[in-house]
Amino acid sequence: MKLQILAIAAHPDDIELSCSGTLIKHAQMGQAIGIVDLTRGELGTRGTPELRIEESADAAKLMGVAVRENANMRDGFFKNDEEHQLRIITYIRAYQPDIIIANALADRHPDHGRAGRLVADSCFLAGLRKVATIWEGKEQQPWRPKRVFHMIQDRFAEPSFVVDISIAFTKKMEAIQCYKSQFHDPLSKEPQTYLTTAQFLKNIEGRDALMGKRIGVTYGEGFTSENIPGISNLDSLLLPGLP
Numbered sequence: 159m160k161l162q163i164l165a166i167a168a169h170p171d172d173i174e175l176s177c178s179g180t181l182i183k184h185a186q187m188g189q190a191i192g193i194v195d196l197t198r199g200e201l202g203t204r205g206t207p208e209l210r211i212e213e214s215a216d217a218a219k220l221m222g223v224a225v226r227e228n229a230n231m232r233d234g235f236f237k238n239d240e241e242h243q244l245r246i247i248t249y250i251r252a253y254q255p256d257i258i259i260a261n262a263l264a265d266r267h268p269d270h271g272r273a274g275r276l277v278a279d280s281c282f283l284a285g286l287r288k289v290a291t292i293w294e295g296k297e298q299q300p301w302r303p304k305r306v307f308h309m310i311q312d313r314f315a316e317p318s319f320v321v322d323i324s325i326a327f328t329k330k331m332e333a334i335q336c337y338k339s340q341f342h343d344p345l346s347k348e349p350q351t352y353l354t355t356a357q358f359l360k361n362i363e364g365r366d367a368l369m370g371k372r373i374g375v376t377y378g379e380g381f382t383s384e385n386i387p388g389i390s391n392l393d394s395l396l397l398p399g400l401p
Contacts, residue, residue, distance in 0.1 A: 164255035179323030185222035205339030317380030374398020
């Protein structure tokens with residue numbers, strides 16, 4: 159299956175929290191969207207790995223993504239090395255995405271920055287014909303995405319660009335709420351965490367509102383890029399309306 163966008167992130171729910179509005183919007187445009195979760199989030203304080211897989215499947219269905227895979231790497235302990243790079247390369251070559259979205263290159267959770275660098279490095283290596291990989295018993299052909307963008311997560315980063323997700327914001331919040339084990343639930347008897355306060359989801363809304371304000375819309379999702387994104391002409395710009 160050829161994908162337009164493949165989002166690859168360390169934990170189930172990373173994508174929902176940070177870039178699901180963009181994925182939902184592109185899925186609604188009729189594009190084929192995919193997700194690869196690197197781990198099952200097995201070190202999470204609440205819930206179980208099995209429950210996280212169920213929750214991620216529910217969220218994928220709601221977002222309208224065409225495929226969601228789990229690379230079964232070790233939560234907290236995966237590395238940016240040959241073994242893990244080759245595993246990611248097989249997904250990139252199998253789905254041939256034009257755009258990859260990855261974790262932030264630096265963030266509160268060390269897995270995020272490590273995953274962001276791992277995915278970016280793997281995207282380059284995926285285009286080298288002498289890097290050999292096998293998928294479903296067949297040798298894969300080289301494939302390098304046109305662009306790699308990094309989501310903005312817990313720590314603020316100045317965005318390279320912002321996507322207007324106003325029409326997708328409500329569904330984004332519904333996708334986040336699919337992870338019932340991870341976020342605020344006043345009836346839960348499990349330990350409280352950084353993610354489970356009522357304020358946490360309000361902070362997500364506030365961040366997206368701030369990003370939206372930067373481009374003159376209600377809600378937005380910001381991304382960073384190590385390369386300068388280009389436009390075909392100035393009419394491609396989304397400009398805030400003048401008062």
